[in-house]
Amino acid sequence: MRNKQPTIWDIAIKLNVSISTVSRALRNAPDINPETKKAVLELAQELDYQPNTIATSLRKNKTNIIGVMVPEFVHAYFPNVILGIQEVANAEDYKVIIMQSAESLEIEKHNLQAMMSSRVEGLILAITRETNDYGHIISAQRKGLPIVFFNRIVDELPGSKVMVNDYQGAFTAVEHLIQTGCRRIAHLAGPQNLTIGRNRLNGYLDALKTYQLPIEESLIMPCNFEEGKTRMYTQALLNQTNRPDALFAVNDPTAIEALICIQENGMNIPEHISLVGFSNAPHSAFITPPMTSVVQPLHEIGRHAAELLIRQLNEGTHFIPETHTLDAKLVIRKSTRKA
């Protein structure tokens, strides 16, 4: 590793004191002569001494490093969460190391090994899409690694979890459509084997019930996050003799595909048909018209995850894992009508 950096030994020699004195001065321990301390600090400054955190970690058996592993960070979602994590972690004097699994179980396992080898104190984890075997995770937990899960939650695994209230988000979105005069509201639904797919559908259904609107099977389309399908189903909806006056999409990419289809049919949003997305892709504000969407508190997700982890780190085995569910917020733009 490059040139020799100065060590406490170098300082000790020059000042003709022992290395423990230097160490004490540097850590402002109580039992130290102010004079000595001053001299040490000045020389350290002069030499541009940087403590070797590797040695300290080894000695103290404590790295003060939190690991974060996400499937990807090309979309805005995870970077924003990480921002929140870093905020809290840095304030508590933890460093954060970030790895990404590229949605590959293999890489996830490999990275987890690396994290263990680097002796991270705890892990904040969003598993990959294809992670269905949790052996590596369980084994890490068994070795005492605290893990906080977010975004992709596995109910079976122990540990704290941070999630978003998809049900409430969906409910609010549909409620807004109803309150702005829509009466035939279709849902471009997600996969029903995923929690978010189910919860968002339930929010949609319950909003209709609450406002005593009929539920029609023919208005619920299983788009399932699949690109081609959304277009097809949207077209089918538009072809209905009694076509819907609003679409609630399970997420923004789905909503955007619907939007394109609607516009190609020569219809206007929101005059002919209102549209609400979910999860706030960064560009949903920039398309034409800017899209009303349910946004998740990404920053907050990160903050909560970091806080839970650090609490667990501090409290040790006394800590009982918690699950935090954060509300999503409807951001009203121009793809829905005015109230």
Next chain:
Amino acid sequence: MRNKQPTIWDIAIKLNVSISTVSRALRNAPDINPETKKAVLELAQELDYQPNTIATSLRKNKTNIIGVMVPEFVHAYFPNVILGIQEVANAEDYKVIIMQSAESLEIEKHNLQAMMSSRVEGLILAITRETNDYGHIISAQRKGLPIVFFNRIVDELPGSKVMVNDYQGAFTAVEHLIQTGCRRIAHLAGPQNLTIGRNRLNGYLDALKTYQLPIEESLIMPCNFEEGKTRMYTQALLNQTNRPDALFAVNDPTAIEALICIQENGMNIPEHISLVGFSNAPHSAFITPPMTSVVQPLHEIGRHAAELLIRQLNEGTHFIPETHTLDAKLVIRKSTRKA
């Protein structure tokens, strides 16, 4: 740091051999009895032994960690570059630690300290917008830290650099406008104190010259990345009696603001006016109409940066820093006319 993890000592005791033998077996050193080795590896497996990289780093005085510091990673640009970095780094058995300066010089300095303390082997760095004093960087370099710069380049600083050919990108964009029949092409320009601002303007000017179109001062607008200004200047352009038939914007946010303004004036893109952006915001493909834009090879930028750094790490003081300039590519979508 959590529960005790097994060490080579645990393995040695159980196998009744010395720790050096275990160490040798684990690193598949040459001088080792295959039998012994097998036994060690099996037990290691069974105990789920993870080498303590901290100890190894301390002993070998080598961390195999590359630091990356970027101003932010909320927009797609830096995450994509980091992807490229990680690809190369992982293949070469380096770990990557990522920090972000949040465009703050203070944090940049602080993070650099932390990187030095963590004894990263080298650094890939995009400085903040406000970094005008390079003392901290120079000092790190003087201590032997190899640094590769990208995105925000400072000519004065030594070290390898990876940049994008802004001039060529701008030239290609304007050439495309000309070849699709535009004749009065305006430029929404960036700050002329920044290299990218100047280079993109020059590309624009030279394309006009090459195709023998007149250069008109009144068509070059100093939008300078400032939000309100772009709208104002675009409106001014549209108000000209002989209004331009194309706009080349210094970057995508500027282009998008112009787009909104154009549409509010009831004009169509590209029928009334063509529009080209630069630097490919992730959403430029999703707006209406999808925007023609000059895209940067983000992945490649990362790969080059990592390769340069690792070469420097391997070659040591023999290494002579290099500057790599990568071409940008015009992606033709629907905001410009057909050829």
Next chain:
DNA sequence: GTGAAAGCGCTAACAA
């Protein structure tokens, strides 16, 4: 082929 021992830079008893 294997073991003993030193030491990477630092902290924390313990002694003085």
Next chain:
DNA sequence: TTGTTAGCGCTTTCAC
């Protein structure tokens, strides 16, 4: 208040 010493987990001579 300061110094001496052991040792964190590992690698690497140097003996045998």
